[in-house]
Structures are given as structure tokens and as C-alpha cells.
Amino acid sequence: MDMDLGFALADVTRLMRSRYDARMRELGLTGSTWRLLAYLYREDGQTQAQLARLLEVSRAAVGQMIDRLEVSGHVERRDDESDRRSWRVHLSARAHAELPALIDTARALEAECFAGLAEDEVAQLGALIAKLRERLIVVQPAADAMESR
Structure with missing residues (x-):
């Protein structure tokens, strides 16, 4: 097996993420915040710890992202009914309204990336x-x- 395969996969991921990030910046989102919204779209109502694990960042960093997304009206914090010390992050009505455009943008970019295959x-x-x-x-x-x- 070619030992460079892992590096090639990482490089492809980096290049694709860079393109996605640039495209999402045009829509007013940072790379990390659009990924956070995507994870909530897949499973709404996650905890800050779950989101930190998925995004591979600290809980503090996710907290800052959530703060920004809450101010911009994209997410809402709600009490966690199973743990009174915690809360869960949910997509807002605004995010649900904007997600179709984000998904269309992501799909178009994916099509561009795989156009040669x-x-x-x-x-x-x-x-x-x-x-x-x-x-x-x-x-x-x-x-x-x-x-x-």
C-alpha cells in the first residue's frame, strides 16, 4: 500500500474545505460556523460538547461560535430536559430558511470538485x-x- 495515501486524503480534504470555506464566506459564514450548522442540520439539538467533538475544537471555541450564531439569529440555546446543568443547541427559523441555499451551494461545489470523475x-x-x-x-x-x- 502506498504510504502517501493518507497524506493525499488529508490534502484533498484540506483543498475541498478551503473551497467550501471561501464559498460560505460569501454567504456570511466562517468555515467553522457553516460546519456547525451542517452538523445541527443532520442532528438538531446537540450539546456543546458533542459539537466540539465533531468539529475537533475545544468546548470554549464552540461556545464562541454558538455565541456568534446566536447573535446572528442562526441558533438558539434551549435547556436540556435530561440535564438541568446543560443546554442544547437548535437551529433557528432563520437557519432553516437559509439552509436550502447553503445546501445548494455545497452541492454545486461538490459537483465542481468531482467534475473530472x-x-x-x-x-x-x-x-x-x-x-x-x-x-x-x-x-x-x-x-x-x-x-x-
């Missing part, structure tokens, strides 16, 4: 990435357990 190649790439992702999800808890010893 045939439809079956894109499908195969997606299947391989999904397979790799599932494998890494299974392996990660074991790696975390080994590190904590």
Missing part, C-alpha cells in the same frame, strides 16, 4: 470512503482505550 468513479469513491470511515470508527475506541492506560 465519471459517475461510477464517484460512486466507487464514496463507497470506499464510507467503508474506510466505518473501519476507523470501530478502531478508534480501541485506540483511545490503549492511550488511556
Whole structure:
């Protein structure tokens, strides 16, 4: 196996993220804030800790993002009914109204990124990435357990 494959995947991710970030800035969002909105779109009502883990940033950094998105009217904090010390982050009506345009922008950019590949190649790439992702999800808890010893 080519040892540079991991670097190539990381580089492709970096390049795609850079393009997404630039496009989302045109819509008034930073790279991190549009990803936070995307995660809430997939599963609304997450905690700050969950969002920090998904975005791979500190809880304090996510707190600042949530503050900005709350001021701009994109998210709302609501009490967590299962934990009175905590709250959950929800998309606002404004975010729900704007999300179709964000999704259209993301899909158009994805189409640009994969324009040089045939439809079956894109499908195969997606299947391989999904397979790799599932494998890494299974392996990660074991790696975390080994590190904590």
C-alpha cells in the first residue's frame, strides 16, 4: 500500500474545505460556523460538547461560535430536559430558511470538485470512503482505550 495515501486524503480534504470555506464566506459564514450548522442540520439539538467533538475544537471555541450564531439569529440555546446543568443547541427559523441555499451551494461545489470523475468513479469513491470511515470508527475506541492506560 502506498504510504502517501493518507497524506493525499488529508490534502484533498484540506483543498475541498478551503473551497467550501471561501464559498460560505460569501454567504456570511466562517468555515467553522457553516460546519456547525451542517452538523445541527443532520442532528438538531446537540450539546456543546458533542459539537466540539465533531468539529475537533475545544468546548470554549464552540461556545464562541454558538455565541456568534446566536447573535446572528442562526441558533438558539434551549435547556436540556435530561440535564438541568446543560443546554442544547437548535437551529433557528432563520437557519432553516437559509439552509436550502447553503445546501445548494455545497452541492454545486461538490459537483465542481468531482467534475473530472465519471459517475461510477464517484460512486466507487464514496463507497470506499464510507467503508474506510466505518473501519476507523470501530478502531478508534480501541485506540483511545490503549492511550488511556
